[in-house]
Amino acid sequence: MRTRSQTRNRQQQAPPAIVEPFNLEEPFDNPPLVPMTDNRTMAELLQAPTEGYEDAIVIPKINANFELKHGLINLVQNKQFFGHDKEDPHAHICYFNKITSTMRFPDVPSTSIKLMLFPFSLEGSARIWLEKEHPRSILTWDDLVSKFINQFFHPSKTTNLRNEITRFQQRFDESFYEACDRFNDLLRACPHHRFSELHQLDTFYNALNANDQDSLE
Numbered sequence: 001m002r003t004r005s006q007t008r009n010r011q012q013q014a015p016p017a018i019v020e021p022f023n024l025e026e027p028f029d030n031p032p033l034v035p036m037t038d039n040r041t042m043a044e045l046l047q048a049p050t051e052g053y054e055d056a057i058v059i060p061k062i063n064a065n066f067e068l069k070h071g072l073i074n075l076v077q078n079k080q081f082f083g084h085d086k087e088d089p090h091a092h093i094c095y096f097n098k099i100t101s102t103m104r105f106p107d108v109p110s111t112s113i114k115l116m117l118f119p120f121s122l123e124g125s126a127r128i129w130l131e132k133e134h135p136r137s138i139l140t141w142d143d144l145v146s147k148f149i150n151q152f153f154h155p156s157k158t159t160n161l162r163n164e165i166t167r168f169q170q171r172f173d174e175s176f177y178e179a180c181d182r183f184n185d186l187l188r189a190c191p192h193h194r195f196s197e198l199h200q201l202d203t204f205y206n207a208l209n210a211n212d213q214d215s216l217e
Contacts, residue, residue, distance in 0.1 A: 056133035064107035083126035089152040111141040161190035
């Protein structure tokens with residue numbers, strides 16, 4: 001049996017219960033974020049993504065009833081650019097400009113026609129390059145030409161051609177006109193050489209032999 005003294009001692013040892021007052025003005029702690037359940041079916045989860053498949057070239061809006069005919073496409077496909085090392089991207093652009101310059105349609109800008117037709121002039125690694133460009137990253141014809149030249153005309157090739165132009169010399173058995181043709185061929189091979197016309201004339205004059213220099217004076 002418990003005595004009254006034992007019961008009294010237990011009651012004295014028990015700490016009093018403390019109830020904290022509830023303050024409505026204090027903000028609640030943010031509850032933990034619970035991730036939303038993905039309610040898609042397994043078939044939907046396994047579907048291939050459909051984003052990012054827009055073309056790199058953006059065709060400006062044409063305020064006319066116009067569509068590409070097979071004849072136009074076949075025309076530019078007669079001489080396609082594959083992206084081989086020995087191919088000249090500048091020559092391809094010149095040929096493409098020459099072909100498309102003959103195509104004129106009312107209320108249709110020539111640059112829009114070029115943007116629509118140019119992909120058909122590519123094949124092989126060149127076509128793959130264009131397909132891998134970021135969607136909607138080419139807005140104008142100048143954008144397209146710049147990216148195309150920078151991709152397929154390697155900077156080292158530009159450096160080598162610029163050096164050939166700068167170090168040009170008339171050959172021992174070469175006539176004035178033959179030297180002139182060879183010099184112009186170098187300039188055409190690197191249209192983006194960025195040499196001024198005065199610099200070109202000075203380079204060519206200094207490359208000539210004494211007799212041809214005297215004949216020019």
